[in-house]
Amino acid sequence: MTTVSSSSDAATGTAAAPLLEAKDLTRHFRVGRGFSRQLLHAVDEVSFSIGQQEIVALAGESGSGKSTIARLLAGVYKPTSGEIFYQGRAMSTYRSRKDQLSYRGDVPMVFQDPFSSLNPAFRVSHGVLRSLKLHRPELSREQRYAEAERVVEAVGLSPASDIMNRFPYELSGGQRQRIGFAQALAHKPKLILADEPVSMLDVSIRIGLLNLMAELRESQGVSFLYITHDIASARYVADRLMIMYAGHVVETGPTESVLQNPKHPYTDLLLGAVPDPRAPLSTGIEGDTGEPPKVIDPTPGCRFRWRCPLAIEKCHNVTPTLRILGPNHQAACHVAEPDIGS
Structure with missing residues (x-):
């Protein structure tokens, strides 16, 4: 399986170690009972890396495995196989409570629903102060409140003393999501896993949250894995884009390269549904029908073949792997053509 490298490193020609790296990451779930038990292949042999101060977007439709990736990186799920390396250390070696707290402080998660992620029985200050007490125990009570x-x-919430004294129901959806980012920021994180953080917000306030991610990257030195089904928002904020379909990463590269010159038919399909006037002039592939496969005990072959009008016989028998088709641009497609000189 080809590893997706950090575009910033590739662009500068440096060999800096990635902040986080996943190698052949796989997660299967057992479904059914007794003799009818089967395996749901949520994520299969996914490899990628995230560099320092990099925003990487992971995009795809519902059921593609995006949130499973986030929960694997957050330690909510254990991989069926494969490994996650954080600053060069295998995550499977984080066995003590101290190590696990340290990792979760460095790699917190911001969830999709800004209301259910906050306890409605407590004031806003409770979650932020609790995070500080858990992950930064060296701070005194006064220092925790100041932090x-x-x-x-x-x-971007002020005055802070007033906001912290409110209950979650007294805040707007955008304000609650900003509190989610504040709770993550309290850990002094190095990488924030943002799982669809703007999908439940009004369009008018999404741009503010996307700008916040960019500002935190610049001011706090934080990297982001931004999980989304919205190609337009990924284009707005991400340095690099990974497209996921049915448990596989099918295309990856610098965001503009992927969107201006898509190599995988599925990426072209997504672009055809983008209501963004700045998007490439693409109508998407023709002939698409049906829904993503359930990926229960899947057979070899491209998992997009049933929806792809470009499929050839090889697509039905051989699972494609990522291959280089342009500068830092890879796709898992048997029929995709490389750029001239690549």
Whole structure:
């Protein structure tokens, strides 16, 4: 399986170690009972890396495995096989509570629903202060409160003392999601896993959250894995884009390269559904029908073949792997043509 490297490193020609790297990451779930038990292949042999101060978008439709990737990186799920390396250390070696807290402080998660992720019985300050007490125990009570005010101000909410004294129901959806980012920021994280953080918000306030991610990258030095089904928002904020379909990463590269010159038919299909006037002039592939496969005990072959009008016989028998088709641009497609000189 080809590893997706950090575009920033490739562009500068440096050999800097990635902040986080996944190698052949796989997660299967057992479904059914007794003799009817089967395996749901949520994620299959996915490899990628995320560099320092990099925003990587992971895009695809519902059921593609995006959120499973996030939960694997967050430690919610254990991989069926494969390994996650954080700053060069295998995540499977994080066995003590101290090591696990350290990792989860460095790699927190911001969830999709900004209301259910906050406890409605407590004031906003509770979650931020609890995060500080758990992950930064060296701080005194006064220092924790001062740091809580700092991170709330850092996500654009002021006056912090007033915001922290409110209950979640007293905040708007955008404000609640900013508090989610503040809770993550309280850990002094190096990588934030943002799982569809703007999908439940009004379009008018999504841009503010996307700008916040870019600002936190610049001011706090934080990297992001931004999980989304919205190609337009990925284009707006991400340095690099990974397209996922039915448990596989099918295309990856610098965001503009992937969107201006898509190599995989599925990427072209997604672009055809983008309501963005700045998007490439693409109508998407023709002939697409049906829904993504359930990936229960899948057979070899391209998992997009049933929806792809370009499929050839090889697509039905051989599972394609990522191959280089342009500068830092890879796709898993048997019929995709490389750029001239690649």
